[in-house]
Amino acid sequence: MYSFAPIAFSIAALVLPVAGHGWVGSITVAGKLYPGNGLGTTGGPSVIRQVDTNSPVISVSDPNLTCGPNAQLAQDVAAANPGDAIDVDWVSTEGPWFHNVGPMLTYLASCGSEPCSQFPGPQAMWFKIQQSGRDSSGKWVQAQLNSGAPANLSLPSNLAAGNYLLRHEIIALQNAVSQGGAEFYASCSQLTVGGSGSGVPATGELVKLPGAYSATDPGILVDVYANPNAPYTFPGPPIAAFVSSGASGGASSGGVMVPPVSPSMSRPTATSTTAAAPSTPSASCRLRRNILPASLPSGSSPGTVKRLHRTLRNFPIFRK
Ligand SMILES: *[C@@H]1O[C@H](CO)[C@@H](O)[C@H](O)[C@H]1NC(C)=O
Ligand SMILES: CC(=O)N[C@H]1CO[C@H](CO)[C@@H](O)[C@@H]1O
Ligand SMILES: [Cu+2]
Numbered sequence: 001m002y003s004f005a006p007i008a009f010s011i012a013a014l015v016l017p018v019a020g021h022g023w024v025g026s027i028t029v030a031g032k033l034y035p036g037n038g039l040g041t042t043g044g045p046s047v048i049r050q051v052d053t054n055s056p057v058i059s060v061s062d063p064n065l066t067c068g069p070n071a072q073l074a075q076d077v078a079a080a081n082p083g084d085a086i087d088v089d090w091v092s093t094e095g096p097w098f099h100n101v102g103p104m105l106t107y108l109a110s111c112g113s114e115p116c117s118q119f120p121g122p123q124a125m126w127f128k129i130q131q132s133g134r135d136s137s138g139k140w141v142q143a144q145l146n147s148g149a150p151a152n153l154s155l156p157s158n159l160a161a162g163n164y165l166l167r168h169e170i171i172a173l174q175n176a177v178s179q180g181g182a183e184f185y186a187s188c189s190q191l192t193v194g195g196s197g198s199g200v201p202a203t204g205e206l207v208k209l210p211g212a213y214s215a216t217d218p219g220i221l222v223d224v225y226a227n228p229n230a231p232y233t234f235p236g237p238p239i240a241a242f243v244s245s246g247a248s249g250g251a252s253s254g255g256v257m258v259p260p261v262s263p264s265m266s267r268p269t270a271t272s273t274t275a276a277a278p279s280t281p282s283a284s285c286r287l288r289r290n291i292l293p294a295s296l297p298s299g300s301s302p303g304t305v306k307r308l309h310r311t312l313r314n315f316p317i318f319r320k
Contacts, residue, residue, distance in 0.1 A: 021055055021056050021092060021099070021183065022054050022090050022091055022098075022099075022170075022185060023039060023051050023054050023068065023090070023091065023092075023185070023187065024036055024048055024088055024090055024091070024187035025089050025091035026048070026089045027047070027078070027086060027087060027088050028086065028087040028089070028150070029078045029079075029085075030080060032078070034046065034047045034048065034076075034078050036050060037050050039051070039052065039054060046075065047076045047078040047189050047190045047191070048074055048187065048188075048189050048190075049071040049072055049074045049121070049187070049189070049190070050072050051068035051069045051070060051071050053070070054093065055069060056183030057185070057186070059215075060184070060210055060214060062210060065184055065186060065209055066167075066186065066188070067121045067165075067167065067186055067187065067188035068185065068186045068188070071186075073117055073118070073119075073120070074189075074190050075117055076190065077115050077116055077117055077163070077190040077191060079191075079192055079194065080155060080191045080192065080193050081155070081193065081195045082156060082157050082158060082159040082195045082199075083154055083155055083156070083157040085152065085154050086153050086154065086155065087150035087151070087152050088150055088151045088152070088153070088168045088187065090145055090151065090170065090185070096148040097142075098146055099142065099174065099183070100140060100143035100146055100174075101142065101143070101172065101173045101174050101224050102140060102171040102172045102174075102176070102182070102224070103141075103142070103170075103171050103173075103219065103232065103235075104131070104132050104141060104151050104169065104170050105128060105131040105132075105168075105169045105171070106128070106129050106153050106168050107126040107127060107128050107166075107169070107209070107236075108127055108129055108164045108165065109125055109127070109164065109165045109167065110125070110162055110164060111124075111162075111163035111164060111165055111190075112163065115163055115190070115192065116163050116165050116190035116191065117190055121188065124167075124209070125206040125208065126167060126206065126208070126209050127206055127240040128205075128236055128238065128240060128243075129155070129156055129240065130153045130239065130243075133234065138228055142170060142172075151168060153168075155193065156197070156199050156240075156243045158197040158198060158199035159195070159197045160197050160199055161194055161195055161196065162193055163190075163191070163193075164191045164192075164193055165190060166188065166189045166190075166191055167186055167188050168186070168187050169184065169185065169186045169187075170184075171183065171185075171219075171220070171235070172185070173224045176221060176222050176223070176224065177222070177223040177225075177226075179221050180215065181221075182220045182221070182222075199242035200242065201241075201242065202240070202241065205237055205238070205240045205241065206237075207237050209236075212235070212236045213235045218233040219233045219234050219235040220235050
């Protein structure tokens with residue numbers, strides 16, 4: 001017999017506003033930690049361009065797509081070398097990053113002869129150095145962040161010396177089945193790369209952001225729940241050709257492999273029950289369907305809002 005009580009509890013939990021999406025709290029370059037400043041604080045010098053909100057950018061033409069909402073020039077630059085490992089630690093007000101579907105992409109842009117602390121984002125011409133989609137088990141690599149793990153990448157092993165903006169981006173696709181549903185989170189950090197590399201992008205591999213994405217790109221307007229086996233088409237340009245020539249160049253991973261169907265990603269059957277429509281004040285991170293699946297995840301009665309948010313987002317029914 002189906003009990004209504006846990007369902008009612010879950011709906012009550014769902015209508016609470018989602019307290020936050022996320023931002024980059026710190027980066028690590030070749031083992032050295034570079035903290036960012038808290039949202040809305042003035043803080044000290046940093047290499048991370050501070051944003052002023054944890055909300056996503058939702059328009060592909062928003063200037064905030066460049067480096068995140070209202071990103072400000074940072075005062076410092078991080079010294080790096082070709083091939084260096086870089087961790088990007090995305091956080092939210094509740095703790096770890098909690099979205100779990102969609103790709104992560106990394107771009108670089110040359111700041112020219114001046115340090116990137118002097119370089120305005122809108123001028124940047126970006127080239128892609130890394131992108132990750134689903135892993136071999138069919139899970140989005142982004143979901144690894146939910147445990148508190150940072151996103152990781154490496155600089156191209158043959159990257160030419162110079163001043164570079166590093167742009168790490170998460171695209172959250174839980175609502176991407178409708179146009180304008182994808183959430184874009186971008187963060188820029190300022191680097192000075194040494195060494196004697198000679199790798200540079202071809203002119204045709206350089207893009208503007210905003211500019212390189214369209215709202216109807218197959219990786220942006222996409223139903224990620226309908227067919228978890230479908231290959232994912234990353235938005236933006238291909239990874240710059242010089243990157244993949246290096247052994248540790250951080251080349252694409254997980255994007256085009258065909259994963260097995262995992263139970264957590266398969267579509268619930270159509271035997272759904274109807275219930276009152278939850279709604280939240282958030283325009284972009286809300287649960288849009290007003291029906292619940294016939295079976296909720298086991299153990300769904302008590303739990304934090306965060307966990308419910310995370311868990312229930314796995315159900316197709318909670319995206320439009
Ligand atoms: C950029 O983000 C800020 C909030 O951080 C917002 O006030 C501003 O309107 C956004 N710009 C555009 C063009 O939407
Ligand atoms: C979250 C993330 O990006 N994790 C990756 C870190 O690097 C290892 C090894 O390349 C990958 O397997 C992880 O997916
Ligand atoms: Cu969100």
